Amino acid sequence: MGPNGGGKSTLVRLLNGLLVPDSGEVAVAGHDPVTEPFEVRKRTGVLFQNPENGLVAPFVEDDVAFGLENLGVPREEMRRRVAEAIRSVGLSGYERREPHTLSGGEKQRVALAGLLAVEPEVLLLDEPTSMLDAPGRREVLRRIGGLRRSKTVLHVTHHLEELLEADRVLVINGGRLVAEVEPGRLMADAALLEENRLVPPTVPRLAADLGLGSCRTPEDLAGAVLRRVWEGSGAEIR
Amino acid sequence: MRISLEDVWHVYSPGTAFETVALRGVSLSVEPGEVLGIVGGTGSGKSTLAAHLNLLLRPTSGRVLVDGRDALALRKSELRRRVGLVFQFPEQALFAPSVEEDVAFAPRQMGLGPEAVEERTAAALGVLGIAHLARRPTRALSGGEQRRAAIAGTLAMRPQVLVLDEPTAGLDPFSRRELLGVVRRLREEGTSVVLVSHDLDEVAEVSDRLCVMEGGAVRAEGTPEEVFYGELALAPTTVRVAARVRESAPGLGRPVSYDETLRSLRALIGG
Numbered sequence: 001m002g003p004n005g006g007g008k009s010t011l012v013r014l015l016n017g018l019l020v021p022d023s024g025e026v027a028v029a030g031h032d033p034v035t036e037p038f039e040v041r042k043r044t045g046v047l048f049q050n051p052e053n054g055l056v057a058p059f060v061e062d063d064v065a066f067g068l069e070n071l072g073v074p075r076e077e078m079r080r081r082v083a084e085a086i087r088s089v090g091l092s093g094y095e096r097r098e099p100h101t102l103s104g105g106e107k108q109r110v111a112l113a114g115l116l117a118v119e120p121e122v123l124l125l126d127e128p129t130s131m132l133d134a135p136g137r138r139e140v141l142r143r144i145g146g147l148r149r150s151k152t153v154l155h156v157t158h159h160l161e162e163l164l165e166a167d168r169v170l171v172i173n174g175g176r177l178v179a180e181v182e183p184g185r186l187m188a189d190a191a192l193l194e195e196n197r198l199v200p201p202t203v204p205r206l207a208a209d210l211g212l213g214s215c216r217t218p219e220d221l222a223g224a225v226l227r228r229v230w231e232g233s234g235a236e237i238r
Numbered sequence: 239m240r241i242s243l244e245d246v247w248h249v250y251s252p253g254t255a256f257e258t259v260a261l262r263g264v265s266l267s268v269e270p271g272e273v274l275g276i277v278g279g280t281g282s283g284k285s286t287l288a289a290h291l292n293l294l295l296r297p298t299s300g301r302v303l304v305d306g307r308d309a310l311a312l313r314k315s316e317l318r319r320r321v322g323l324v325f326q327f328p329e330q331a332l333f334a335p336s337v338e339e340d341v342a343f344a345p346r347q348m349g350l351g352p353e354a355v356e357e358r359t360a361a362a363l364g365v366l367g368i369a370h371l372a373r374r375p376t377r378a379l380s381g382g383e384q385r386r387a388a389i390a391g392t393l394a395m396r397p398q399v400l401v402l403d404e405p406t407a408g409l410d411p412f413s414r415r416e417l418l419g420v421v422r423r424l425r426e427e428g429t430s431v432v433l434v435s436h437d438l439d440e441v442a443e444v445s446d447r448l449c450v451m452e453g454g455a456v457r458a459e460g461t462p463e464e465v466f467y468g469e470l471a472l473a474p475t476t477v478r479v480a481a482r483v484r485e486s487a488p489g490l491g492r493p494v495s496y497d498e499t500l501r502s503l504r505a506l507i508g509g
């Protein structure tokens with residue numbers, strides 16, 4: 001996380017070898033993305049911040065198949081995995097559509113399907129939900145949650161609520177790594193949030209502004225509010 | 239100015255295997271000086287609708303009216319100037335070599351003198367907080383910087399209606415708030431703003447009226463209060479909290495924005 005222009009996408013591009021560090025070293029699974037690009041690319045999948053930059057093939061199905069083709073996956077298996085990936089992002093029926101004619105969220109889903117078809121060891125996701133509606137966003141987060149048990153996921157986002165389950169949050173500002181914290185600690189650290197132009201999600205923010213303890217869901221918060229009301233009125237606490 | 243759509247249909251690639259009916263008889267209006275939020279799921283037709291407001295896309299059938307007159311009768315250049323549209327993908331809008339030149343392009347095109355062009359360019363860059371990027375090549379910006387540059391370019395035209403397609407996607411949280419502040423200021427100055435967004439929380443903050451799209455049609459329309467409390471599945475976080483509290487404390491009222499919600503919950507707890 002971190003403010004616009006902080007260096008998040010630059011970091012992603014360094015990790016996949018699109019950019020070369022002026023000094024210092026980058027290693028992905030022990031390989032240098034610049035001198036061993038093939039070793040790195042076969043293990044990593046990237047979702048670019050602008051999904052249009054990741055869509056290269058004439059039809060949606062070719063685009064989703066692109067990564068698998070590069071890995072030399074047999075045809076039958078490829079067909080099966082492509083169909084499954086397209087289905088899992090809710091785009092069945094879009095196989096023969098041209099990517100440039102899709103809506104913003106549809107483009108982002110296609111890019112994501114390409115990654116899900118491959119299930120690479122390392123996933124570099126640069127704002128993967130920026131164009132998605134709420135159900136799409138939930139579904140992607142669920143998929144990321146499932147993948148992270150066996151994969152390494154780097155998830156760039158401006159929405160702190162998307163990182164509540166992350167192991168660590170790195171805050172990047174002005175090209176520097178300014179903090180490395182657990183998501184819960186970041187959310188509770190008003191100064192750190194403020195310095196980095198971050199805002200906590202609505203529910204914890206409301207809870208804090210109301211002087212109530214930590215709450216995660218709207219239902220939790222409503223319950224905490226009502227308990228406080230009943231205490232105040234001297235009524236039975238249910 | 240008032241823009242209205244009357245029974246607008248839009249079909250992409252008609253007669254081909256990819257034929258897509260993106261709008262199915264949409265009727266709505268953008269009233270002078272209001273903020274109209276357009277929400278709806280992926281592929282529901284929001285961007286297609288937005289592009290009809292300045293006739294970047296033409297209706298397959300139906301009409302677009304500007305102050306009661308068929309918009310097709312207006313000069314295209316004039317319509318584009320009065321109705322400023324910022325695309326969902328900002329890269330598509332940036333074409334000049336530098337940010338400054340990009341923002342200055344439209345005012346210059348409008349025939350304004352060098353001083354006025356400079357004044358508007360500086361003002362737009364300032365409002366979007368990117369004065370420090372004026373000389374930067376447009377291809378050398380981060381995602382959020384690109385978004386702000388694209389918005390500045392349209393703002394510099396000083397349109398009567400500003401149409402923003404997912405303007406906060408890719409903005410950091412403070413920038414998101416700042417942009418909503420810009421929208422409020424524009425409304426105070428009499429500019430209408432159409433805010434297309436899939437982010438209900440942010441639409442809830444600034445919209446006077448909402449239009450919910452689904453499958454190319456208007457599924458619901460009204461004030462945020464009517465729409466959100468009418469259908470909680472569509473509601474932002476604040477309303478979901480308040481609606482839940484109202485089940486046991488109906489006196490709460492129907493707050494929508496963050497500040498309203500905080501105020502009414504405080505009042506409830508306090509007394």
Ligand SMILES: Nc1ncnc2c1ncn2[C@@H]1O[C@H](COP(=O)(O)OP(=O)(O)OP(=O)(O)O)[C@@H](O)[C@H]1O
Nearest residue numbers: 003004005006007008009010378379380381382383
């Ligand atoms: N091609 C380029 N040439 C010169 N400067 C660049 C280039 N691309 C990015 N920058 C600058 O490098 C800095 C870091 O950019 P980067 O894209 O990594 O930011 P980011 O954290 O991803 O921001 P955002 O949240 O806006 O996407 C910014 O100041 C940006 O203006």
Ligand SMILES: Nc1ncnc2c1ncn2[C@@H]1O[C@H](COP(=O)(O)OP(=O)(O)OP(=O)(O)O)[C@@H](O)[C@H]1O
Nearest residue numbers: 101103104105250258260280281282283284285286
């Ligand atoms: N050029 C095109 N050719 C064919 N179909 C198109 C074209 N552009 C959009 N569509 C289709 O029209 C429908 C509406 O698209 P639109 O871009 O208006 O959706 P949207 O509500 O803006 O979605 P999102 O939130 O994903 O941006 C989608 O199903 C899309 O696939």
Ligand SMILES: [Mg+2]
Nearest residue numbers: 009049380381
């Ligand atoms: Mg970025």
Ligand SMILES: [Mg+2]
Nearest residue numbers: 103104285326
């Ligand atoms: Mg759109």
